[in-house]
Amino acid sequence: MPAGIMIPVRNMPSMIGGNGNVAGFGSSSGLTLGQPNMMDGQLHSLDMVQNTSEGDMARIRDDDFESKSGSENGQEGASGDDQDPNQRPRKKRYHRHTQHQIQEMEAFFKECPHPDDKQRKELSRELGLEPLQVKFWFQNKRTQMKTQHERQENTQLRTENEKLRADNMRYREALSNASCPNCGGPTAIGEMSFDEHHLRLENVRLREEIDRIAAIAAKYVGKPVVNYPLLSPPVTPRSLELGVGNFGGQPGIGGEMYGPGDLLRSIGGPTEADKPIIIELAVAAMEELMRMAQMGEPLWMPISDGNSNVLSEDEYIRIFPRGIGPKPTGFKCEASRETAVVIMNHINLVEILMDVNQWSTVFSGIVSRAMTLEVLSTGVAGNYNGALQVMNAEFQVPSPLVPTRESYFVRYCKHHVDGTWAVVDVSLDNLRPSPLVRCRRRPSGCLIQEMPNGYSKVTWVEHVEIDDRGVHNIYKPLVNSGLAFGAKRWIATLDRQCERLASAMATSIPNNDVGNTVITSSEGRKSMLKLAERMVISFCAGVSASTAHTWTTLSGSGADDVRVMTRKSIDDPGRPPGIVLSAATSFWLPVPPNRVFDFLRDENSRSEWDILSNGGVVQEMAHIANGRETGNCVSLLRVNSANSSQSNMLILQESCTDPTASFVIYAPVDVVAMNVVLGGGDPDYVALLPSGFAILPDGPTGHGGGGIGEAGTGGSLLTVAFQILVDSVPTAKLSLGSVATVNNLIACTVDRIKASVAGENA
Known part of the structure; x- marks a missing residue:
């Protein structure tokens, strides 16, 4: 069958x-x-098999369709009973539909491609056809139309495919003839090695990838930015409730300092949904930084001192309408710009800024803690061009009276076509809205231009919005002037640290170093500088009002309050084991910062304030200069006690100064351990508990002054800090006697300094 x-x-x-x-x-x-199966999509005739070829289908025309002249269509010839069984049956005859029938059915098809039984019967009666003939014609007509439509689609797809092939060949041709990334001209493959040619092609590809990231970010430009909620007032310091049971491991005197694993509040990295928005912000921030660094009036307006500019907020909003959103209610704007030439090449500067450990070390006086949460892009091979890092950092003033500023931001590095490198930060706090946010970092960072002889020209822009209600009154003029956190302080710190690094890299002992009999090799010199660097970092990280610190007020009122905190030192080779008590206080002096600095760093006047020297004669055994300022140096001091039965004590001291801040930091050191360091040994295992002073101007033009200007023309803000080992057993409880001793020590030191400085000033 x-x-x-x-x-x-x-x-x-x-x-x-x-x-x-x-x-x-x-x-x-x-x-x-x-009769054939009557499903649409098949030709309904036994003479048209299912697998009709495309060529056969093309020959089927509406006006060529033949109806069978069988029994259902007036079949001519004898019936089955009358037909001679020996006679060969005649071939069935077919006839064409008439032109009139085809035209009528074509017209009906345009109106209704799927007629029902009633419509087919009506149409067959009008045209003199059987209903089945009408049905088969419509079915075949639908199949024919479907075939024609598919043929048209195939033709269109074939054309598009040929176009894609041509584009692919053109792109291959372009890649094979890549241009030189330096001059823009064609690369001469015959004049370079295969590896060099491969690296240049790879460089071109990576540049295109950077452009692609920028293009992705462009898709998101114009999205509304989440506004910050109103901020709650800052947390006020806790009052002290002294009690024996409150010390040691019990709650009370500030608890313990957070460990390294607790750095910065637990903020996770960005989600996949956040990353396109982060890219958008980074690209827009880079463009804004370039314009902020290069534009003049009316964006930056000169102020009376003639050396600085102030940002016009109205002009800024007009030029940069988009970004991280409007300034939150209650926040103040701090914006500043500064330029300097530093003694470091541009490549090393970029590496310092993009390596979170080097960055926080070089700027230890400003950055109390920092960490990289996620690296979105490492940049092109061999450098940081296109690098994207999501970071969290805490910025500080070395005083417990100024709250730190914590910021969650993305850092983006780019090498521009003119050879300038730029590194920009912009806050991501809108991705994690929180009422605890007190600081927003608008596009801030620096432009680095290569200069001859290994120097670099750095233009720094610092632009933040801050809730400064937690700042103590004596520090408000300094903070409001921009000297506390502004571009001038960043540039001054960078300039000083570049000089220090240049000194540390010296291969021989310079003539201005003292104590060649003590420091006999360049290795010993480097080890001593490295030990001093760790001492400075430890001091700066422990004196600020960090979120990792819980200070407790011990005594007094006003600015002379002493803040104390305790921490346990266990299995830390850089600290002696036991319970360490840190105490700090800040106060104002009616003396310029440079005079306070010279007084505190001079070993000849040390006995006037240093109670621990116990009246002994202080002698400088070694002196390493690490900057053009005479006060920038690392010294090794020996205290010759008046009591001959008491062994001599060594003190490692570093003093450093710049127009925005000065430090005198010191720590007692073990004689045996110091001899190892001076011989070039590893300084990381020398236990240190640094103490010292941070000296800041009280404002640009004196106490209560305003506006950015030259520091040191008015009074000084002095922070005095001590770290003392009160018990060598980490599990011991702190006694009230130890707290009282430290409190008396710091109070006595402050009184001596005030008396000495006041006497000089008189």
């Missing part, structure tokens, strides 16, 4: 005559012997 023919079993007796030919069918059969 041919494929596609179905005979219902229940109609078999009525359909098959005595000679085996089909005679008729019941109404429930659904299909007639000799």
